[in-house]
Amino acid sequence: MGKGYKTIAFYPQRCDGCQKCVEACSEFHAGSTDPVHSRIKVVEAGGAFGLALCRQCGEPQCVMNCPAGALEKDTETGVIKWDRDRCVNCHICTLACPYAGITYNVVSEEVMKCDFCEGDPACVKACPLGALELKRGAEIFNEWAELEDLVVPGISACLGCNSELVLRHTLRRVGSNVVVATPPGCMAGVGTVGVNGKTGVKAPVFHPLLTNTAAMLAGAKRYYKRIGRDVTMIAFGGDGGTADVGFQSLSGAAERGEQMIYICVDNEGYMNTGVQRSSTTPYGAWTSTTPVGTVLRGKSRDAKPMPLLMVMHNCEYVATASTAFMEDYYRKLEKAIEAARRGMAYIHVFSPCPTGWRFPPSKLIEVGRKAVQTNIVPLWEYENRVGRIRFTHPVENPLPVAEYLSLIGKFRHLDEEQIAHIQAQTQRKIEVLKKFTSEQTTTTLHHAA
Amino acid sequence: MFHSKYLIVGASHAGLSALDAIRLIEPEGEVTLLCAESTPPYSPTILPYVVSGEVRAEEVFLRRSDRFERMGVRFEAGARVVSVQAGDHSVELESGEKWEYEKLLLATGAAPSIPRIEGLEGVSYHVLRTLEDAEKLRAAMSAAKEAIVLGAGLIGMHAAENMLKAGLKVRVVEALDQVLPAYFDPRGADLIERAFLEQGIEILTGERVEGVAQSGGRVELSLSSGKTLSGDLLLVSTGVKPRTEYLKGSGVEVEEGVVVDDRMRAGGVEDVWAAGDVAQARGFFGDSKRVNATVLSAVEQGRIAGMDMVGDSALQPYGGGMAVNTYTFFKHRAFSVGMGKVSESEDDFEVDQVYLPSSFCYQKLVFSGGYLVGASGINTELDPGVLYQLIRRKVNLEEEKGVFSAKPLEMGRVLMSQVWR
Ligand SMILES: Cc1cc2nc3c(=O)[nH]c(=O)nc-3n(C[C@H](O)[C@H](O)[C@H](O)COP(=O)(O)OP(=O)(O)OC[C@H]3O[C@@H](n4cnc5c(N)ncnc54)[C@H](O)[C@@H]3O)c2cc1C
Ligand code: SF4
Ligand code: SF4
Numbered sequence: 001m002g003k004g005y006k007t008i009a010f011y012p013q014r015c016d017g018c019q020k021c022v023e024a025c026s027e028f029h030a031g032s033t034d035p036v037h038s039r040i041k042v043v044e045a046g047g048a049f050g051l052a053l054c055r056q057c058g059e060p061q062c063v064m065n066c067p068a069g070a071l072e073k074d075t076e077t078g079v080i081k082w083d084r085d086r087c088v089n090c091h092i093c094t095l096a097c098p099y100a101g102i103t104y105n106v107v108s109e110e111v112m113k114c115d116f117c118e119g120d121p122a123c124v125k126a127c128p129l130g131a132l133e134l135k136r137g138a139e140i141f142n143e144w145a146e147l148e149d150l151v152v153p154g155i156s157a158c159l160g161c162n163s164e165l166v167l168r169h170t171l172r173r174v175g176s177n178v179v180v181a182t183p184p185g186c187m188a189g190v191g192t193v194g195v196n197g198k199t200g201v202k203a204p205v206f207h208p209l210l211t212n213t214a215a216m217l218a219g220a221k222r223y224y225k226r227i228g229r230d231v232t233m234i235a236f237g238g239d240g241g242t243a244d245v246g247f248q249s250l251s252g253a254a255e256r257g258e259q260m261i262y263i264c265v266d267n268e269g270y271m272n273t274g275v276q277r278s279s280t281t282p283y284g285a286w287t288s289t290t291p292v293g294t295v296l297r298g299k300s301r302d303a304k305p306m307p308l309l310m311v312m313h314n315c316e317y318v319a320t321a322s323t324a325f326m327e328d329y330y331r332k333l334e335k336a337i338e339a340a341r342r343g344m345a346y347i348h349v350f351s352p353c354p355t356g357w358r359f360p361p362s363k364l365i366e367v368g369r370k371a372v373q374t375n376i377v378p379l380w381e382y383e384n385r386v387g388r389i390r391f392t393h394p395v396e397n398p399l400p401v402a403e404y405l406s407l408i409g410k411f412r413h414l415d416e417e418q419i420a421h422i423q424a425q426t427q428r429k430i431e432v433l434k435k436f437t438s439e440q441t442t443t444t445l446h447h448a449a
Numbered sequence: 450m451f452h453s454k455y456l457i458v459g460a461s462h463a464g465l466s467a468l469d470a471i472r473l474i475e476p477e478g479e480v481t482l483l484c485a486e487s488t489p490p491y492s493p494t495i496l497p498y499v500v501s502g503e504v505r506a507e508e509v510f511l512r513r514s515d516r517f518e519r520m521g522v523r524f525e526a527g528a529r530v531v532s533v534q535a536g537d538h539s540v541e542l543e544s545g546e547k548w549e550y551e552k553l554l555l556a557t558g559a560a561p562s563i564p565r566i567e568g569l570e571g572v573s574y575h576v577l578r579t580l581e582d583a584e585k586l587r588a589a590m591s592a593a594k595e596a597i598v599l600g601a602g603l604i605g606m607h608a609a610e611n612m613l614k615a616g617l618k619v620r621v622v623e624a625l626d627q628v629l630p631a632y633f634d635p636r637g638a639d640l641i642e643r644a645f646l647e648q649g650i651e652i653l654t655g656e657r658v659e660g661v662a663q664s665g666g667r668v669e670l671s672l673s674s675g676k677t678l679s680g681d682l683l684l685v686s687t688g689v690k691p692r693t694e695y696l697k698g699s700g701v702e703v704e705e706g707v708v709v710d711d712r713m714r715a716g717g718v719e720d721v722w723a724a725g726d727v728a729q730a731r732g733f734f735g736d737s738k739r740v741n742a743t744v745l746s747a748v749e750q751g752r753i754a755g756m757d758m759v760g761d762s763a764l765q766p767y768g769g770g771m772a773v774n775t776y777t778f779f780k781h782r783a784f785s786v787g788m789g790k791v792s793e794s795e796d797d798f799e800v801d802q803v804y805l806p807s808s809f810c811y812q813k814l815v816f817s818g819g820y821l822v823g824a825s826g827i828n829t830e831l832d833p834g835v836l837y838q839l840i841r842r843k844v845n846l847e848e849e850k851g852v853f854s855a856k857p858l859e860m861g862r863v864l865m866s867q868v869w870r
Contacts, residue, residue: 010866043859046852050863052832061834064466064748067492068504069511086508088498091775091782091833092744099865100832104782366762373765388848394868396842397768438848 004138005078008121010051015131017044024126028117036107039114040123041100054101054114056080065096079116087111140327147172155200157190160361162351163265164190165323167236170263171203173333178232179220180205183213183246185238187265189272210245213237214253217260232340233260239280240270243306254313257343261336264306264346267353275356279304283425284418286410297413302425307348311382311389311436316343319381322350324368328379328392335383350377358409370404375426378433387443389436401426452549453481453523455758456540458530459556460484461492462744463725463751465511467554470755472520480522485529488580489514494744497607499583501614506580533699535718552720552758555707556751559689559726559742572663574683577604586684590615593682597670599658601628603776605686609650610778620651620678622670627654632774632785633825634792636804637811640827644779689742691727705729706740711766713754722758724750733769733841734788741770773837781809784833787840788823791815801854814857819847835861
């Protein structure tokens, strides 16, 4: 395993704001517990804890902007070193750093930042609740790799299939204490289900009808509850099975607050039956039932806003996700597992399909990334307890949608007018979502509904 | 005729930032940096500290000396470009040497802008932009007793402080009604001015200089109010203008600076980019393009230019520049980001202020709709970097507004902590 640089990871949900890390830092660096000397700051605002600490960035803004060459990344340890002799106290670094990782100390009258206490940070040792952990950046990924892959090798998904990636990673995180439902769709078709031990999933898996996935899973959950077993229920529905054919049963289960995780693997059409349109197929897209010719120019309607509809169902948890942002997806899975103990957790995973959308398999992640960067697929989550939507990867300056569309064959025919429509629709979608970031709007809508 | 695939003119913040971006994608391709000056790369921002003697001229360099060699980059000092032939993809140096390029970055920064004042051309005065200027000024200071600084911008104010500390009597003349008009509102500016007055620096605001004359070793200024000033050292620090003289006839589109798009591509020609103080790029709060002469802009623009030159697919187009700076003076510290100087009376803005003149503190947050659009502070604990990010990332604060106004330091840190990774 190659060596990676270390970083201090913060788990706000474990923190109670005791300030022991702050005292330890001051003590180590200045021999006093006065917080003024601390390079680490744990603050509370609006009921949440935040950490202001140097992240020892890979592309450190402080280093890039320091006019005196006083900051430098140590290539051995990855720590950003500050050189007192070169520093001219101009404070430009405090403007360049996004995380308040380098700050001015009014007593010593100079800037200060985390130096990792010669490799063994005092704050991490002082935290009684395990809210700070010293980790190698790559360790997060290694942890996932160490989780058991519950999908057998050799299932028959297409080359570069995103849905397979979703299936494997989701089950890694959710674990084997699970009942999996894969209704008709790509994920059933590639061999996750079978008889006589020939299933592609190393956990109980069944094949409901396209119309009753959520209802069947709700029944299975009730059975396990009756016999006193705490088992996670999880469905992998395609967009057709979720937004069209299976919608009534999903809607009913959501309304009743059935306890399950429902993953919609949205590849924007009926892919395994020959690329037909579904209600989540986006405007303008070619499919075999929305052909491109002299009159028709791909799909003429906009996609159904499935995740927002689930917010309106008052689910415990709703999120959008993309495999191009895996950490974000894992974090959402953790919340979904927890929320599914109380009610329905719905995650809508954007799932580009090289075969049906016509792009090279090697471009899969690029397509996913561009979808997010253009705001075609905004990443957000809704926690019922919080009562509003939060963007988990806000896009500062979205790229023009054309940069996404041009990667994909099913959009090749689009004319300028159609691209303009998609651009406008994308902006409208963000505006609507932004309204839901306000608690007031969300509750008002819930009440109105 | 020399040849380099990537040719970067100017070896300061913008040029070096582009260089790093190019090397991230292309470890091998030929890259050459041409620098007019004969020194290794340094930042003009460091010059006040050279003037004061806090750092020595030979120590101020932006990159360690072995850096270029390790990166496989050719660094040509003393190579001043005098013309660009965009059609042939070549530039010509003062020495007559010619360089061919495939892709060219103009990162030549800005030069002092000298106001049109009668008699100014005939007197000897100082400016502060290059290491050479700084050394000259430092030498002159040791012989002088009474200095006059024209212009109360960051450069003038820094220099005034340095000269006072070196034992000179200092007077600052500013045409506008306040010091640091680009960054602070009158209240903030007053506080800063007060620190200067307390130290014995005389500041004359709202005074235009009508004429300058020299007699013997002394310069004499006549002011719009009828006053006259005289001193034995004159520093002109009335702003900067992009260095574009060498672009005459090149076809490169120049207004105030080189007009660039959001990928820092220069208008009018092919395969030419511009970044930093020389470039005129999109403004953050409106669409009109402007020169935004700060370190942060130069670094960011240089990086975007480098990424685009090398075809880095991770490039995010420029989001627009805004006024951002930190300023330290007489043990005080100040910062300003975005529309930090909007006044209370302006519509469409909501302003939160904390003003404690007796403890020399001032803090101001400016909101528009649910968004933070500006902040400034003098001796406050606020994190300029966090506030800058909240503005440029357009973080919607509508819901948190109450908490944010009450606890801007904490809330800002919490919000930025949440977006990390
Ligand atoms: C005294 C002073 C204080 C400052 N303080 C601050 C501050 O506190 N905060 C802040 O944000 N900004 C400050 N600035 C501004 C900041 O220094 C500039 O914004 C920044 O340096 C711009 O970087 P640049 O790379 O665009 O250009 P520059 O730094 O100006 O570099 C230009 C480069 O181009 C080279 N060059 C010029 N013409 C030619 C040519 N024809 N051929 C070849 N090479 C050429 C020069 O030799 C130099 O290497 C200050 C500036 C000064 C002068
Ligand atoms: S000080 Fe800030 S910018 Fe610099 S490495 Fe640390 S977190 Fe990154
Ligand atoms: S305060 Fe020091 S470390 Fe920070 S940017 Fe200025 S010179 Fe560099």
